[in-house]
Amino acid sequence: MFLTVNIGSSSLRLGWHDGEAGSATTAPFDGKGGATVLSRHIGQFIEAQGNATPTAVCHRIVHAGAAYGESCFIDDKVVAAIKANSPLAPLHNPLALELIEACRALFGAAVPQVAVFDSAFSHNMPDYAALYAIPARLGIRRLGFHGIAHHLMWQAAVKRNPQARRVISLQLGSGASACAVRDGRAVDTSMGFTPLEGLMMNSRCGDIDPGVLLYLQQEKGLSVSEIEDLLNRRSGLHGVSGGNTSLKDLLLLDDDQSKLAVDMYCYRIRKYVGAYVAALGGLDAIVIGGGIGEHLPEIRRRCFDGLAFLGVEMDDCRNASCDGSGGVISAPQSNVTVEVVVLDENRFMADEAARLFAQPAR
CATH class of the missing domain: 3.30.420.40 (ATPase, nucleotide binding domain)
Structure with missing residues (x-):
């Protein structure tokens, strides 16, 4: 059973995925109220699911830098990378960090959290498209975002x-x-x-x-x-x-x-x-x-x-x-x-979490 948490520019989309069945809700969110409001939305959604504890919580993360090209379990290193890249995604990354913390407070540290990166689909773009015409020593390249949506549309x-x-x-x-x-x-x-x-x-x-x-x-x-x-x-x-x-x-x-x-x-x-x-x-x-x-x-x-x-x-x-x-x-x-195409990003996120859990070693 996976809880998916998808924060956008103007809404918070939550999904509950139990095999083929599931439920979802979308709550308007203008960025005000921070972790308190986010936690309340999640708590109300979980209550509607009978207060069940998820196997994992899966977050859409805009990006955590060029080093993260695939979905992964969230640990302190990942949190630090999301935070370090917040100035590059100021409308999303700070809220994603608040959501990670809110879910940790709601479910405890024993419930794993997963990051699905919106930059993953374009992670391997050819260099001639990904690089800017500035000195390479600066380490700046185009990452691309909305990757979940573009993957689903393809x-x-x-x-x-x-x-x-x-x-x-x-x-x-x-x-x-x-x-x-x-x-x-x-x-x-x-x-x-x-x-x-x-x-x-x-x-x-x-x-x-x-x-x-x-x-x-x-x-x-x-x-x-x-x-x-x-x-x-x-x-x-x-x-x-x-x-x-x-x-x-x-x-x-x-x-x-x-x-x-x-x-x-x-x-x-x-x-x-x-x-x-x-x-x-x-x-x-x-x-x-x-x-x-x-x-x-x-x-x-x-x-x-x-x-x-x-x-x-x-x-x-x-x-x-x-x-x-x-x-x-x-x-x-x-x-x-x-x-x-009507996109189901939350289903994709849940599938990514299931794929990570199916790997031999975590």
């Missing part, structure tokens, strides 16, 4: 079409990322050394000229902490629209800034799709996941408009009817299959 593409060798997966939620996958291996991904790089997100900036950061510090007098807050919490849709992070709302608004925010969001996704077709040498499938990807047909339509020259042809009826459910949204004659 599996979905291959399940639908075993001949799909070149896949682009798009995780579109509060955070957003793209991944180019060839023959099951991530060859490039939009998030980098931190989750800031890449696509425009709810409150994160995505790609930005690093010279802007120097300008903000040297000419505008912003401190490092102010710049970190700006890029992680007050940019993206929030920054462009003037405070709104809901694409559903922005689509209904008629002011110029709201329209611009939507246009920028969709354009950047479309640009990455084009780049990744080049990286892959062609394209067989696009798979879309995440809350925005699942629930906003109009955003999907805008992202793929004009891509018929790449073999991507959308079916308006299929797309419009796919709201909160999975399914193919491309036209029957499309050379590239476009599919929406």
